[in-house]
Amino acid sequence: MAYAHVQMFMEKLKQLIYSNDIPVIKDNPSIVHERPQFQLLYEELGSMIQTLFNNEDQDIHNFEKVRKLKKRFKVAAEEADDIVDIFVSAVHFRNNGYFPRSDVFHPSLHLEVVMRSIESIKIEFMTINIDNMKMDSSLKTNTLKMQSAGTSHNRNSRGSKKLLEKVVVGFDRDAEIIRDKIAEDGKQLDVVSIVGMGGIGKTTLANKVYTDPFVVYHFHVRGWVTVSQTYDKRDLLIQVLSSIDDQLELKKASYSQLHEMLHRSLYCQRYLIVIDDIWSKEAWDKLKLFFPDHNTGSRILLTSRLTEVAAHAKSLGLIHHLQHLTEEESWKLLCEKVFKGDECPKWLIEPGMQIAKICHGLPLSVVVMAGVLAKEPRHKDVWLKISCSVHSYIAGDEKGCLETIALSFHHLPLHLRDFFLYLGGFPEDYLISSPWLLWVWIAEGFIQEDGSQSLVEIANGYLMDLVDRNLLIVEQLFAWCDVSVCKVHDLVRQLCVEKGKEERFFLKIWLATI
Incomplete structure (x- = not known):
């Protein structure tokens, strides 16, 4: 830009x-x-x-x-x-x-x-x-x-609506079930859980419920916290409080002060708190102490890959096992992500449906494959070649999903691979400041001047290329519509780490910093 x-x-x-x-x-x-x-x-x-x-x-x-x-x-x-x-x-x-x-x-x-x-x-x-x-x-x-x-001035003139647009396919019935459960008349604080493998859309579904107009109306207070495998309790408190009220001054507050602030924010309120990506029963036992029960009909919506964690947390609530997309839903999602509302050309329908089928109903695989297709020529032979190169992958588990996502890495231009692998150095669910990331890329020596653009402009172009390929998730935008904050999906990050080890990339980063 x-x-x-x-x-x-x-x-x-x-x-x-x-x-x-x-x-x-x-x-x-x-x-x-x-x-x-x-x-x-x-x-x-x-x-x-x-x-x-x-x-x-x-x-x-x-x-x-x-x-x-x-x-x-x-x-x-x-x-x-x-x-x-x-x-x-x-x-x-x-x-x-x-x-x-x-x-x-x-x-x-x-x-x-x-x-x-x-x-x-x-x-x-x-x-x-x-x-x-x-x-x-x-x-x-x-x-x-x-x-x-929604005007943007990056190289492809995409607006903020497009950058932050979340295409949701196949979750209507799931969202209705969960919404009805969390809005039940029971006064006791209860937990509703969404369980499923990585990349199946648990966070997307939770966000669909969280932003549902009825849910917004029904609950006096709503908050969101992402836990992940490693977490800090003080940071979790800051996350919840920031999502409830972004005007609060939190940085200088002690742990006990943050706990007290959260208690005051939730006191006698009917609240909904989303606890996203929780990995252990011990984490739940620590977190549940933050949330008081005043018999106001408050609810906690929890997402996890582990059924045992959901079972440990629930009392009277629901454990909703999220299912894979149907072939029809996978195809619809692929079209939405590749063609942005336009119709798929007739000559691409057959190979496109084959690619959607290969993703085995895993939304993340579909979205990442859409990022590959969006950057390739819209020729039948090209799409057939891509469909053949992934036909042997089974995306029924996370290993299979990684194999499917790995195709996106092999289709990256060589100059983008270092930028992509570098993302594996961030912790899970880490919110990355995009301007800072650009400067780090420059400091690492990844950018070469071309005489017509500044180093920052070149780096920003590479960042947007990774966004276009659905390998980076846009979380926030600046007022002028460029990316402010982004993050990497857990499985995409896992791919970065594995490929980084294979190519001894992280050794390269370590040597560059000493």
């Missing part, structure tokens, strides 16, 4: 404004003193990005003017980035004794010229709007227009 570097700079500013955990920031009076300037700069950059990004419908006579304004804005942002870097470095050097005489060296932040440049660009842009009545947006309506249009 054209302003990826600005996005990264804004993330840096956000840390300087809000974080106290980074050594150079922690309790540093120079940083704290300049936070109002950082905040003002952050707001101005965000405002200008929204303004410039949302006006792609200019009159042809003003196109060149706006292009020059964008170029000037880019230069101003880069200059501000340099000034902030120099200031933070100077603070660091002074704190570490490189400049022991305070009267010789005083770190200072001079953003006045940059702020005047940004203000000048804003005024000129408003003048173009006034002069050209065809441009019907203004600074005050930019955000609303962006949200309704």
Whole structure:
């Protein structure tokens, strides 16, 4: 995207404004003193990005003017980035004794010229709007227009709706059963569980129930926590509280304070808490202490691969074993993911249905195979070749599912494989900051300059390619519709780890960091 570097700079500013955990920031009076300037700069950059990004419908006579304004804005942002870097470095050097005489060296932040440049660009842009009545947006309506249009400026012009769109096929009856159970009249706190193998769609089904309009209306409070195989109780409390109220200040709170905050949030409320991906009875025994029972009809919706965990947690509740998709549902899901609502060409129906059948009703396999097909030419011979290459895989268990997903790895262009394998280094269900991931890829030396794009723009293109192939899950977007947070499905991560070991890739990462 054209302003990826600005996005990264804004993330840096956000840390300087809000974080106290980074050594150079922690309790540093120079940083704290300049936070109002950082905040003002952050707001101005965000405002200008929204303004410039949302006006792609200019009159042809003003196109060149706006292009020059964008170029000037880019230069101003880069200059501000340099000034902030120099200031933070100077603070660091002074704190570490490189400049022991305070009267010789005083770190200072001079953003006045940059702020005047940004203000000048804003005024000129408003003048173009006034002069050209065809441009019907203004600074005050930019955000609303962006949200309704869902405009994105990555290389394939996909909008936020497409990036976050969750195609759900075959779960209507399952969702109805679970919704009816959690809405029963019983007053006692109870547990409803969704059980099934990895990749079968437990989290997707839980989210379908969680966001159902009736469920939203029925429960006063709703929260979500993902547990995984390794977990930290304090982190779990923060997850639940953040999902209940994202305005809470949680980072500095102690474990006991977080526990008390959760108790107050749920006290005498009818609540629904989703506990996603729980792996052990011991984890449940620790978690259940967080959730009070005031006979208000509250419910816990639990997902797990292990029936014994669900059986241990349930009292009067339901254990719902999620079944595989039918061949018809698999084909429908494949078409939705590949053709985005368009019809499948007649010459691709036969090989396409064969590929859907090979996935054996496992939604994750279908989605990943759709990512492979979406990147290949829509020729019958190509699809037949792909169907033949996976015909021997049996996706009836997780090993078979991995074999099916492995086909997506073999179809990756060589330049993308390092980027994909690197994802195996993150813990399960880890929420990855996309801007940070881009910089890490660059630091690892994975990106080569091509002369026409910045390293960040190239890295962002690779990130979007992995999203297009359904190998990365988009969790959050920035206001201008680029990926903010992403994560990797457990089984895709497992594939990364196994392939990484085969290719001795993780040794390469370790050597690069010492």
